[in-house]
Amino acid sequence: MECQRCHNRPATVHLTQLMNGEKTEVHVCEKCAKEKGYMHDHEESFTLNDLLTGLFNYEPKQSFNGQQMDAQQQKEQLKCPTCGLTFQEFARAGKFGCAKCYETFDERLNPILRRVHSENTRHDGKIPRREGGNLHLRRQMDQYKSELVRLIEQEEFEEAAKIRDEIRSLDDQLQQREEGES
Amino acid sequence: MSLQQFMNEAISPWMKQDGPDSDIVLSSRIRLARNFSSIPFPTISSEDNLEKVLNFFNGEFRNESFRDYKNFEIVKMNDLQPIEKRVLVEKHLISPHLTNNSVHSASLISQNEQVSIMINEEDHIRIQLYFPGFQLDRALEQASQLDDWLEEKIDYAFDEKRGYLTACPTNVGTGMRASVMMHLPALAMTQQINRMTPAINQLGLVVRGIYGEGSEAVGSIFQISNQITLGKSEEDIVEDLHSVVKQLIDQERRARQALMHRSGIQLEDRIFRSYGVLKYGRIIESKEAAKCLSDLRLGIDLGFIDHVPKTILNELMVLTQPGFLQQYAKETLSPSERDIRRASLIRERLQLENKE
Ligand SMILES: [Zn+2]
Ligand SMILES: [Zn+2]
Numbered sequence: 001m002e003c004q005r006c007h008n009r010p011a012t013v014h015l016t017q018l019m020n021g022e023k024t025e026v027h028v029c030e031k032c033a034k035e036k037g038y039m040h041d042h043e044e045s046f047t048l049n050d051l052l053t054g055l056f057n058y059e060p061k062q063s064f065n066g067q068q069m070d071a072q073q074q075k076e077q078l079k080c081p082t083c084g085l086t087f088q089e090f091a092r093a094g095k096f097g098c099a100k101c102y103e104t105f106d107e108r109l110n111p112i113l114r115r116v117h118s119e120n121t122r123h124d125g126k127i128p129r130r131e132g133g134n135l136h137l138r139r140q141m142d143q144y145k146s147e148l149v150r151l152i153e154q155e156e157f158e159e160a161a162k163i164r165d166e167i168r169s170l171d172d173q174l175q176q177r178e179e180g181e182s
Numbered sequence: 183m184s185l186q187q188f189m190n191e192a193i194s195p196w197m198k199q200d201g202p203d204s205d206i207v208l209s210s211r212i213r214l215a216r217n218f219s220s221i222p223f224p225t226i227s228s229e230d231n232l233e234k235v236l237n238f239f240n241g242e243f244r245n246e247s248f249r250d251y252k253n254f255e256i257v258k259m260n261d262l263q264p265i266e267k268r269v270l271v272e273k274h275l276i277s278p279h280l281t282n283n284s285v286h287s288a289s290l291i292s293q294n295e296q297v298s299i300m301i302n303e304e305d306h307i308r309i310q311l312y313f314p315g316f317q318l319d320r321a322l323e324q325a326s327q328l329d330d331w332l333e334e335k336i337d338y339a340f341d342e343k344r345g346y347l348t349a350c351p352t353n354v355g356t357g358m359r360a361s362v363m364m365h366l367p368a369l370a371m372t373q374q375i376n377r378m379t380p381a382i383n384q385l386g387l388v389v390r391g392i393y394g395e396g397s398e399a400v401g402s403i404f405q406i407s408n409q410i411t412l413g414k415s416e417e418d419i420v421e422d423l424h425s426v427v428k429q430l431i432d433q434e435r436r437a438r439q440a441l442m443h444r445s446g447i448q449l450e451d452r453i454f455r456s457y458g459v460l461k462y463g464r465i466i467e468s469k470e471a472a473k474c475l476s477d478l479r480l481g482i483d484l485g486f487i488d489h490v491p492k493t494i495l496n497e498l499m500v501l502t503q504p505g506f507l508q509q510y511a512k513e514t515l516s517p518s519e520r521d522i523r524r525a526s527l528i529r530e531r532l533q534l535e536n537k538e
Contacts (some may be wrong), residue, residue, distance in 0.1 A: 001278065010282075025388075057455045083222045095304075098222040099339035102354075109344075109351070113412060116352050118386050120413025123345025125356040126326065128333050135342050 003029035014094070078102040134177055141170050185530050186478055189497065192342065194295035194312075197496055201315015205483045206431050208363040208403070208496055210318045213324040215348045216307040216332070217339040223349040224302045231468050232286035232299060238336075239290060239301050248331050251292035254299070259284040265514075268505030274312070277378035279303055284390050297328065304349050305357075307332065316427060318360060322420050345412065352409075356416050361407035362427050363392070363494065367480045368437035369430070370402040378433070385412035385422055401499065403473030406430070441465055442484065452482035464526040465518075492537050498528060 001011045009029035077085035085097035087105055096102065100107065113121045127135045144167045151160035193488045202208070217223055221231050240256060248254075259281060260269065268282040280303045287302035293532070300308040309332070311325045346357035370377040379389050390405045406427060408419045441449050456477035459466065464504040466474070479495035481487040500506060502524045508515050511523055 054486070083226060086228065093225070095225045095349045096223060096347070096351070096352070097226040099217065099219050099341070102341055102344050112351055113344075117355070117410045117412040120355075120410065121411060122343055123341075123355045123412050124432060125345055125358070125415040125419075126329075128338050128340050129330065130337070150308050170221075179317075 001027050003027065003032055005029075005032040005035075078105060078108070134174055137170055137174050137177070141167065141174070144170065185510075185527070186534060189501065189531075190202040191495055192269075192273075192501060192506060192509075194275075194492075196294055196296040196312055196314055197500075198493060199314045200316055200492075202311060203431055204315035205315035205491070206365055206434050207427065208314075208365055209315045209317055210321050211359075211361050211363070212309075212311050212318070212321040213359045213361075214307075214325055214329055214346075215353045215359075216309065216329070216336075216346060217305050217348065218307075219339040221306065221335045224287075224306060226302060227348045230287060235306050236286045236288055236301055239288070239299075242335055244384065248292075248297075248328055251297045251328075253293050254297075255293070256288050256290050258288040258351075260286075265505055265508055268456065269509055272500055272503040272505045276300060277303060277308070284481065299328075299332075299491055305353070307336075316362065316431070318362065318420050318424055318427075322360065322416060324417070351421075351521065353411055355412035355418065356414070358416050358419065359407055359416060360413060360420050360423050361405050362423065364404050364406060364427070364430060364434075365402060365476065366404055366430065366434050367402040367476050368441050369440065370404075370433050371400040374437060375404065378430070382406070382426055385426060386414075387423060387426055399408040400469050401476040401495075402475070403472075438480075438484065449484075450486055453477050453484075453486050458482060460528050462529070463525045465521045466528065468502065468523050468524065471524055471528065475499060490532065494531075498531060501531070502527060 003009050003011045004026065005028050009031065011027035012030050013026075013028050013033040015026050079085070080097055080101045081104065082100035083097035085101055087108060090096060090101065090105060096105075110121045127139070144163055148160055148163045148167065151157075151163060194261070197209075201210075218235060221227065221235060223233075224232060227235075236258075236312040238510070257270070257276075259276075262270070270276045270289070271278055271281060273295070275291055275295060275298045277300065280287055280289065280300050283302060287300075289301065292298070296312050298310050300310065309325055309328055311321050311328065313321045341347055345355040348357050350355050354434050366375055369378070375389070382389050388407055389410045390407070391400070392403050392405050406423065408423055410419070414422075456474035459470070459474050460478060474497050475498050478487065478490065482490055482492055482494070501510075504515075504520060507520050507523050507527065510527065515523060
């Protein structure tokens with residue numbers, strides 16, 4: 001994608017602006033981002049985190065006293081053991097290096113995901129057959145359990161008994177599978 | 183080569199089919215982003231790793247068929263001339279991003295060009311599936327089956343909490359981008375679309391004007407797609423999109439009727455002027471072509487013009503882009519040469535209809 005402003009360089013800064021309740025997407029190069037004030041000049045580069053911070057006031061601007069510096073340093077040292085990407089590098093490019101990065105940066109991801117996905121941080125969609133492991137069964141179990149509560153509240157005990165049996169057999173399946181894995 | 187022949191090769195077979203609500207919805211698309219669990223994402227992968235991914239597809243899926251999608255052919259970016267890449271982008275078979283990382287990137291394209299599986303784009307795998315008209319549910323169903331078919335042989339990067347793991351945090355979760363391409367000339371003319379956009383955004387959906395810079399829509403073509411990929415199931419996302427599109431279709435039809443009723447003669451005049459430009463113009467810039475083609479298409483839908491096929495907008499939107507113009511001319515063209523070629527190609531195309 002080319003820069004929307006100069007049409008010269010590739011767009012490396014992608015942001016969503018909220019103005020008068022309307023969202024606009026902006027795709028610009030680093031130079032234009034600086035000129036338009038999307039980026040702070042004193043920093044070497046702009047980070048996704050800063051971007052979110054700046055646009056949505058998620059974190060108060062940090063002042064450079066001792067305590068916060070420690071937190072800052074810790075954040076910088078966070079590094080993915082599999083691909084070697086640091087959190088800072090992730091935040092700068094806005095892209096992960098590998099699947100393991102999600103685990104490595106887990107604690108810092110929720111604020112970012114919340115901003116991007118309207119407050120959502122957890123997957124609620126498709127589960128792959130093989131990689132999904134026992135998730136299918138566990139989701140089914142959760143469904144049965146809430147169904148059971150509903151049925152008992154409505155005093156539909158016959159139906160409730162059926163569901164209870166389903167839960168038992170699911171539980172057996174789960175236990176068998178988990179034993180098989182270990 | 184005659185234009186007829188060129189067109190037959192240039193327009194994907196699925197584009198020539200009619201779909202539901204195709205007076206307003208041009209196409210429905212589902213895209214799924216997937217990655218191998220044990221290989222770093224293409225964003226930072228070494229060439230060796232990228233090659234591993236490509237070789238896997240080359241070995242496992244080349245010439246495989248899945249349901250109606252026969253013989254996936256593998257098109258490697260490194261084997262293509264710049265203009266050929268451009269043509270594939272203009273046909274929406276590959277993304278511009280894929281052409282940028284040419285090393286070990288490719289696309290598996292089904293014979294009818296309805297499905298393409300991009301390899302080593304931003305993610306290892308991007309499954310993309312098009313349907314003519316408004317058929318999101320069907321597109322999702324088939325994309326999901328295609329996904330299952332790949333998953334039989336691939337260990338996907340998946341996490342219980344975050345779902346399908348992708349290179350960019352904007353795709354994580356379902357990894358799905360569902361989008362619908364709509365022709366909304368009456369809503370655009372009456373500025374109503376701008377007023378509806380904020381409400382649509384509130385539902386986690388985005389409205390984009392395509393072929394335009396920023397949000398300006400040239401040719402009144404808009405793409406509506408989901409922005410959120412976490413916290414909602416694929417079916418829920420598609421359902422939300424479905425209901426918004428349904429409403430836009432109703433509003434557009436209502437706005438067309440109102441325009442006909444209130445300013446029928448002005449509308450008719452606008453449509454025939456645009457038709458005149460397309461039929462007799464000698465220099466047509468891409469923006470003007472898009473506007474006039476949109477008017478012509480509206481004229482066909484409203485019954486003012488009855489001897490030109492409805493697919494003309496789809497067709498010429500693709501054919502009059504720089505890559506296709508140059509491929510047809512078999513030479514590199516400057517922008518002003520392109521405007522002349524564009525005009526003559528459109529004239530030629532419309533003449534083809536008059537002969538029948
Ligand atoms: Zn720029
Ligand atoms: Zn990593």
